[in-house]
Amino acid sequence: MQTEEIINHIVNWLVDYNKKSRTKGFVIGVSGGIDSAVSSVLGAKTNLPILCVEMPIHQNLAQTQRASKQINWMKENWKNVGSIETDLTPLFDAFITQMPTTDNKAKAELALINTRARFRMTTLYYFAQLNNYLVLGTGNKVEDFGIGFFTKYGDGGVDLSPIADLTKSEVFNLGRELGVIEEILTAPPTDGLWNDDRTDEEQIGATYPELEWAMEFKEETTKLSERKKEVLEIYNGLRNANLHKMTSIPVCNIPEALK
Numbered sequence: 001m002q003t004e005e006i007i008n009h010i011v012n013w014l015v016d017y018n019k020k021s022r023t024k025g026f027v028i029g030v031s032g033g034i035d036s037a038v039s040s041v042l043g044a045k046t047n048l049p050i051l052c053v054e055m056p057i058h059q060n061l062a063q064t065q066r067a068s069k070q071i072n073w074m075k076e077n078w079k080n081v082g083s084i085e086t087d088l089t090p091l092f093d094a095f096i097t098q099m100p101t102t103d104n105k106a107k108a109e110l111a112l113i114n115t116r117a118r119f120r121m122t123t124l125y126y127f128a129q130l131n132n133y134l135v136l137g138t139g140n141k142v143e144d145f146g147i148g149f150f151t152k153y154g155d156g157g158v159d160l161s162p163i164a165d166l167t168k169s170e171v172f173n174l175g176r177e178l179g180v181i182e183e184i185l186t187a188p189p190t191d192g193l194w195n196d197d198r199t200d201e202e203q204i205g206a207t208y209p210e211l212e213w214a215m216e217f218k219e220e221t222t223k224l225s226e227r228k229k230e231v232l233e234i235y236n237g238l239r240n241a242n243l244h245k246m247t248s249i250p251v252c253n254i255p256e257a258l259k
Helices: 003-021 034-044 061-077 089-098 105-131 141-146 168-178 182-186 200-204 208-216 226-246
Strands: 025-029 050-054 081-085 133-135
Touching: 003 025, 003 034, 003 133, 003 168, 025 034, 025 105, 034 050, 034 061, 034 168, 034 182, 050 061, 050 105, 061 081, 061 182, 089 105, 105 133, 141 168, 141 208, 141 226, 168 182, 168 208, 200 208, 208 226
Parallel strands: 025 050, 025 133, 050 081
Antiparallel strands: none
């Protein structure tokens, strides 16, 4: 993997996109994870203004500390980096009080988890419009185009995606090349949307290397180990369930004879 060349390619792509869109810079949510760390550093390397936004909602302290440390490190290395912390916890709590109660606690919990991501998307677009910036996405290839591990109109609501053609392993390789802080490089990936320490891989039931293998697998399954068969089942099940996130919105085309 030619990490330095890939970094330069992405940075040049971001600069070119910015020029064509006639915008002034970028805004990105920084969570303390590897994807947002790499995406934000790539944005910083354009030398265009980039606003890093922390948006905690009942957040794990370790995650907020990593995010703050990442932003401070970036500010020390790039003068074009700005930051702001917007605590969305009061907004989220107020939203809950306005929602009807339900007996289906599991579905209600998942709905609120996705609501967190959508509040963050709305916040990023507020700052984007305020400054004429573009919202940088932080999704990688496995999440965005493999299993759909993102919230529709949440972290999936962005203007452009600098790392969406890179697997998680490749994102980590870029992170090391870019000098991302050690705490982020060694932290287990998590979406940070739950009120506990669950990781992405615990939620999914497979590791990212396993998912990357499944995403590329095109052979016969007869000689596979039981674990690999299980990983394929996990991958295909999530992919089928989340295809609606990864395809264009269905449009009902009206026959000309009816118009």
